[in-house]
Amino acid sequence: MKVLKLLLVGMLIVALSGCTPASEGTAVEKVDAGDSAGETSSSRVGIVLTTGGLGDKNFNDMAYDGLVQAKEDLAIEFDYVEPKVVSDYVSHFRMYAESGEYELILGLGADQADAIAEVASEFPEQKFSLVDSAADLSGVRTVYTDWTHQTFLCGVIAGLETKAGNLENANEENVVGVVLGMEYPILLEGVMGFTSGVKYVNPDAEVLQATVGDFSDPAKGKEIALSMYNRGADFIQHIAGASGLGVFNAAKEENRYAFGVGGNQNHNAPDYIVATSIRNVNEMVYNEVVLALEDKWVPGPTGSGLKEGSVGYSVEGSNVVLSESTIKIVEEVKAMIINGELQPCRTIEELDAWVGNNQYFQ
């Protein structure tokens, strides 16, 4: 009886450990640790991925791609670890730092801030960079992206197309929408980026806004998107993580359009996703490696936007064909933001004044 019980428990354990997100599924090749004597001159970079791990088709995979690119272009070697729990971040950072072999140690995501700060205080000579955090940590370079830059150009596309109504599934109404995952201050900036983008080319448009309250509830995301489409919206930008997948489903069901966010999501529903408000985590990671190698690395928080190429819009992989005039305007606006002529609006309080002062069609 006891043996039976134990066996049962054993099988449960196997089943349970089978449930943990599998990282071995991704066919990524571990970069060789540069063991041969001839390669000792190449610099090494270590990265602590998030608990999501490789195979997320997003944040972690993009960071990994950035390092692979750096390895090809800059002849570096890199190592990565995939932590299982937040509690282990400190140990992983310390392991890299103690070895003293790494030119640069990279972290990913705001939840690594405490851990990287703790280890950085013990190794003042070591370069640490934390991607996607705006925290001001002593001895750490933190890199964050400008959400207003990321969503502004998709806003411009939505503003132009909802007014023109030329696309097959666009409607008469001058209404678009944004679906938000959670009301984080930084994500609200993303909402403002999209809204001000719409109003820059189409000041009379109505921009609906709603919050799912969850980043992983596609069913609720879909409900919200459906109600927006029913209220006349024909373009919806989501900033809602996995809940955004529900927005795509709603777009398919209602024959309307949506915008992706983060890594290129156009392939999810190429006939309905017009473009993605893209954020190139790979570029951000790559840039950190370049800075470290060229001795231009300095600690402190650094924002990056359209100019640095870390964010933008991408229509790659979408079957929705935008008119040449739309693309021309979007590229023109992009150039204006890059050379500083135009600043997207950042807060809702400033929006009305901003719309009054900034108009593409004078």
Next chain:
Amino acid sequence: MESRARIKALLKKLMNRKVMISVLALVMAMVTSGIIIKLSGYSPVEAIMAIFEGAFNGKSAIARTLVQATPLILSGLAFTVAQKAQLINLGVEGQLYLGALATAMVGSMDLGVPGGLHLIFAILVGMLVGGLYAGIVGVMKVRFGSNEVIATIMLNSIAILVANYFVSGPWKAVGSVTGQTEKVLDQVRLARLIPHTQLTLAIAVAIISCLIMKWFFDHTVPGYEIKVVGQNKTAAKVAGIQTGKIVILSMLLSGAIGGLAGGLHVLGVDGRFITGFSPGYGFSGIAVAALGAGSPIGVIVSGLIFGVIRSGSMLLDLKTDIPLTYADVVQALVIIFVATPMLITEMIHKSKRVVSAMNPSSKKGEES
């Protein structure tokens, strides 16, 4: 007098057999996992070297190993304590979660009491919450005859989801992106034994808890009664032991130790409750208990062994493409092999026969 000596000798024999099974199970698990590593295209020798280097090479590696071992020892102990009364407490994970949350909340409140008192109070509240949560199952089993295996495993989900709700909602730290509570006060945090490591007195508390439980089972009446209930419930009833009370008591104790594991992790490692802080410590406790052969002292040893594997596999992950999940594979294999003692006894038997076949002059092998 004579019969007593005989019983003692019998016990000793039993112990030895149990220890033997554990050792062989561990060896077989390592060998099997080595084969898996080989089949995945890596060198098992290199892997083992990386694990040992990661676990022992230097002060901070050893500290990391002990830090990893702490929750494993305690959750192994929690499982063992329930097992003594023939109860399977699969809910250690949930008890650990709630204990951690309670300790973190008490620890982050300014109670206006001195640090030491505050610390002990925070830990005790964590143990109380963990204990009561497991105690519910004890009562359910005694009063309504529910099966503790199913009840505890189901309560895990409730505990984890409720805890996550609170730390992502009402108790979430101001300005934090992820679900976590406010930091506990500095006076409540366990002091670090070695600077620049996470090693605290928590490991000592874990080991002392095992020693206390050993003493409890060997030298106290309730401890004895738990063992009797575990060995033969009917006999215990006939002997006048209130089996219901004993079942509830063992669940309370088991849950309290689970809560202690969570509380110590909060005060020693993270300084707050963070969503998803446990990689399944509560479930790993089952493997620790299985390898520890149901003895609190064995749990110390097996908890340390699993600590070595976990800590070492961090370096393994860094140096090779073998992910941290390797530690879980070893853990699962250990359980499978411990749970099939017949396989191992058979192996011992066979190997003896092989040895005797090779030396026909020695008759000893055939006799055994």
